[in-house]
Amino acid sequence: MIESYHLQPLNFNPETPKELVLLSIIAQSFFQPFSVEDNLLVILTALTSGTGIGFNRAMLFLSEGERLKATMWLGPRSPEEAQAIWTMLSSPGLGYAEVVEHNRELIARTMESLKPQLKLLNYPLEDDNLLLPALAAGKKEIILVKEAFSEPLVDRHFLDFVQVDSFLCLPLLAHNEIMGEIVVDNAITRVPINQRDIELASLCALLAGNYIYTTNLYKKVVEMEKMAALGEMAAFISHQLRNPIVAIGGFTQQLLNNPCNPDRCHRNLGIIQEEIKHLEAIIYQLSHFLKIKIKELVPVDIQPILKGIVERPDIKNKTQDKTVSLRIMDNPPLIICDPVYFEEAIVNLLDNALDVSPAGGKIYVRACQTRKNWLTILIKDSGPGLDEKGKEKLFSPFYTTKENGLGLGLLFVKRVMEMCGGKIEVQSKPGHGTIFKLYFKAQERSGI
């Protein structure tokens, strides 16, 4: 016998321990495709909502460089506003998502009117004479402040702003680095902050610190990946441009050294002209590849496109001593793609297949449905096939076996497939040719 449960925990009953409710709230929000700001808001909401810990207000500071900056403040600004909010939030049937939604609006309102004042709450962390609240982050300790108005360690700007006698400072740490700080208080109810509140709040702070750390790390990884791709691209472009430029420069030098020989002049100028054409082709292809961007995916009828490709003059020209066998299933479903990019992708693959197939060789193009809601297009050549190493290199950017190839064709096909939610697979063995299989999402014609 088996029992299945929903991945996300459902609502808890009133007896459920607060720690569990809190963890569940935060875990659920990390499960959602929320933005960083929304997830941080969820943590502040968990600290301030009745089902969470129930502080009246929470202020988030984030560390930027060596400074701690007030970033978000959640909570009512007067007892009347508090009453209105709590009445609204206690209405029956209100879910957690609605609370977050409500808080998002509340924060937006607060931030709009208080932004200039919040901006002043900005502390240099390396300062030896740090005042509270930043002192908690600086010392990496949770600090509970009572009788704040008579405490010399409290920053007066902060106190003027929050106007509260007691507050709790929670440093947000991860891997011993300061990620930020949260300050909570009970400015409206004036209920004293007790030991259990501190324990629960520290749990939230721990999660928030690690969440910010992970998010920062993710941003760095994405940035590094971009830079790596850029570096690879720059190396490739300089390589591609350098070869023709060296040839142009070298043959020009020969002309300058020996201008009198008309045959040599004519030959060198011919080579220079060819290399310039090559440069133009590189620039065209690069810009074409880089600008690939599918605006809208639409249902596409593959029949006329595939039939049209086989009849294209550039393809026909290559098929004089080779055969292309095209077979499409009866009444094929429509694929979800961009028709222009689809055609280019197929032309690219067919062009490759024709290039590698020997004279008298046959190329098979098949379109069939092997799974519901998917359509497979298969292109098989009669070329030499690839060993494992060759297959590995196949989709590496800028790998080419063609004399004037750029090594962008297959990458282009792969990008098109990714952009339309499809998949590309390669089967190949030395001596047995290569098969490219393209899997497209599809929909039945009757649906149109």
Next chain:
Amino acid sequence: MKKILLVEDEKSLSLLYQEELAKEGYQVIVVYDADSAMEKVRSEEFDLIITDIRMPGKDGIELIASIMGSRKDIPIIINTAYQSYKDDFMTWAADAYITKSSSLDELKQTIKKLLKEN
């Protein structure tokens, strides 16, 4: 006359190098890929090998590894349009690494140095 094997898939560049190095008094044999280069190395004697890195089929690094397996004595110059391969550990196995330039001076000087003609 010293004999050089040039492995360069760019046809116009290989012609340029062949002509310019011939002017320096070398006999230059040109092949366009690594497999043909290995065949030549097995069947003929060369005083020096100049190879590109990025080529169709096996690349220059794989070629160097194969040559090192049988003929460690032949000096090898990598002549490539890529600057970034310089730190690749297999390029250390080559005797010199040159980034292609329309001036062939560096290449000519390196050949002279490796053939101890200075």
